[in-house]
Amino acid sequence: MFSIPNNSPQQTPHSGYQWDGSPRRFFEGWYYRVTLPEIDQTFAFMYSIEDPKGGKPHSGGAAQVLGIDDAYIWRTFPDVGRFFAQSDRLELGHWGKTNLSTQPIWLLSAEFDHHIQEGYQASATWNQGTIKDPGSNNTCRWQYKIEPIYGWGDAIAPQQSTAGLVSFLPIFEPGWQILMAHGLATGWIEWHGKRYEFTNAPAYSEKNWGGAFPQKWFWLNCNSFDGEPDLALTAGGGRRGVLWWMESVAMIGVHYQGKFYEFVPWNAKVTWNIQPWGKWEMQATNADYEITLVGTTDLPGTPLRAPTENGLMFVCKDTMRGQLNLKLTTRNRGKSSLIVEAQSSLCGLETGGGGWDGSWLSG
Numbered sequence: 001m002f003s004i005p006n007n008s009p010q011q012t013p014h015s016g017y018q019w020d021g022s023p024r025r026f027f028e029g030w031y032y033r034v035t036l037p038e039i040d041q042t043f044a045f046m047y048s049i050e051d052p053k054g055g056k057p058h059s060g061g062a063a064q065v066l067g068i069d070d071a072y073i074w075r076t077f078p079d080v081g082r083f084f085a086q087s088d089r090l091e092l093g094h095w096g097k098t099n100l101s102t103q104p105i106w107l108l109s110a111e112f113d114h115h116i117q118e119g120y121q122a123s124a125t126w127n128q129g130t131i132k133d134p135g136s137n138n139t140c141r142w143q144y145k146i147e148p149i150y151g152w153g154d155a156i157a158p159q160q161s162t163a164g165l166v167s168f169l170p171i172f173e174p175g176w177q178i179l180m181a182h183g184l185a186t187g188w189i190e191w192h193g194k195r196y197e198f199t200n201a202p203a204y205s206e207k208n209w210g211g212a213f214p215q216k217w218f219w220l221n222c223n224s225f226d227g228e229p230d231l232a233l234t235a236g237g238g239r240r241g242v243l244w245w246m247e248s249v250a251m252i253g254v255h256y257q258g259k260f261y262e263f264v265p266w267n268a269k270v271t272w273n274i275q276p277w278g279k280w281e282m283q284a285t286n287a288d289y290e291i292t293l294v295g296t297t298d299l300p301g302t303p304l305r306a307p308t309e310n311g312l313m314f315v316c317k318d319t320m321r322g323q324l325n326l327k328l329t330t331r332n333r334g335k336s337s338l339i340v341e342a343q344s345s346l347c348g349l350e351t352g353g354g355g356w357d358g359s360w361l362s363g
Helices: 109-115
Strands: 027-036 041-050 060-066 072-077 083-085 091-095 119-123 126-132 139-150 175-191 194-210 216-222 231-242 245-256 259-263 269-274 279-285 289-296 302-308 311-332 335-353
Touching (some): 041 091, 041 119, 041 335, 060 126, 060 302, 072 126, 139 194, 175 231, 175 245, 194 231, 216 279, 231 311, 245 269, 245 289, 245 311, 259 289, 289 335
Antiparallel strands (some): 027 041, 027 194, 041 060, 091 119, 119 126, 126 139, 231 245, 269 279, 302 311
């Protein structure tokens, strides 16, 4: 079986399935990504389950894939009884079309290929699946192993919750956890009948979960920089519910040469200026470091579905081919020195939710 042991130093908090078995409104979503720099393309796999108790209007699961040139296919899996996930580690799957009548479990890769005509299974070290879009008849099949390098924290330190200590309490919803800020993927993806094979390609994974939904958000993610194979960035912000009020928060996390640089509301000043589409600007400073991010794209972006109060709906837009400039410096007695400055043309950029009638400025 492909999974990181529970005591692995790279397993992050919240890696396991978060549903408590109650009938309350609930969703959980997982995001896996592989970037192929040699062809300037990225594949993103998005899995979700809603109201897993069953019998609700939005009960069911789905798999979405953003593939070559930001093209998109998806498939729903209405039967929540064919979804499985482990509470103590990252391991999940959903069977769609299959000749098996047993309870869904993790399968050896060859068994999965033989028995599952549509579905997926994924862990910290493996991602495999097959779907066919009934509208277009386009298909995607994938099978690759993952070697985690960075979770969320220093390489040799205990891994951190993305939302800090308070994310252990049901105060903030939805929860958000970067599962693997950077890793290396080896395997293949077959997109519309064409197979793409890769070895040690940059890989990434994250998840979110909860019973409430953000009103508005943005996201930047990249671990395929020009000339900097050991650099990984995840940044984002949103307007979300906290108990009985709403707040806007944002964070930036960078892994570089074994060290984690974290800019979050409780240790840094984070500011942003995000256009509804086309330009993402962020800056953050704390006692020791300063970072500047500028993401841009001339591409139109691809609408994606995300969980909402009314089920999966087109409420966000992405490109995996954004331009990014990153600059990270130290701050020491008024003087700064450069840690890393890097560029990429393979940055993931996203805006989502409502209220985008103009640029979103912090403060």
